Amino acid sequence: MTDKTIDRPSPNFDTRSGPVDMIVLHYTGMKDCAAALDRLCDPTAKVSAHYLIDEDGTLYTLVEESMRAWHAGVACWHGQTNINGCSIGIELVNPGHEFGYRVFPESQMLRLEQLCRDIVQRHDISAARVLGHADVAPMRKQDPGELFDWRRMAAAGLALWPDVGQAGSGALRIGDANQDVVALQTALGSVGYRIAPDGAFGTETEAVVTAFQRHYRPRAVDGVADTETLAMLDGLASLFVDL
Ligand SMILES: [Zn+2]
Structure with missing residues (x-):
């Protein structure tokens, strides 16, 4: 893993009105890292994240944590809708489901764990509030997706992973009503x-x-x-x- 950190300031942010108590993980869903950085720093795109981690572990810093980055869009968790206002957004370089979804490499995961450990400690964030974009916007988003290793994150104390509970009765699917x-x-x-x-x-x-x-x-x-x-x-x- 490289421990390189590159400052790449994005103009796409505004002020927060409250404390940080959540991390939202994303994949970039673009062909490569350069294209994603260009978009996250394009003032007309009006999107950003606080951090981006390339597949080799290079960390790009885009928006100050004290500022609100624009990564979650229309989103909700536990009834709270201003997800950008309470969260830190981290983009992981990955082409995503549209351009060739692939495994998140070890060097990228190690850098992510290092970064999240630091953020969680500084802001006292609960493991229950390290989430994926798809969790907070399930109708619109798929990222970081099923290849992201949440169990590993949980083993590092950086997410939740439940024990298997009670199964309930039979499968439920679209069209069911009961x-x-x-x-x-x-x-x-x-x-x-x-x-x-x-x-x-x-x-x-x-x-x-x-x-x-x-x-x-x-x-x-x-x-x-x-x-x-x-x-x-x-x-x-x-x-x-x-x-
Ligand atoms: Zn996303």
């Missing part, structure tokens, strides 16, 4: 996802289940709340009950 769907939606809402507990498994519920799977059940991301997905969700929800 009390089990209400229970599923309530559980997803209890761990932070924005979802209405209306008992109807529609496109919104499918998107949230998909985001949950990218994070906690990455081997199969299909939007179906099968018994393994339900068991992981139950395990995660029980961590929140215990808090």
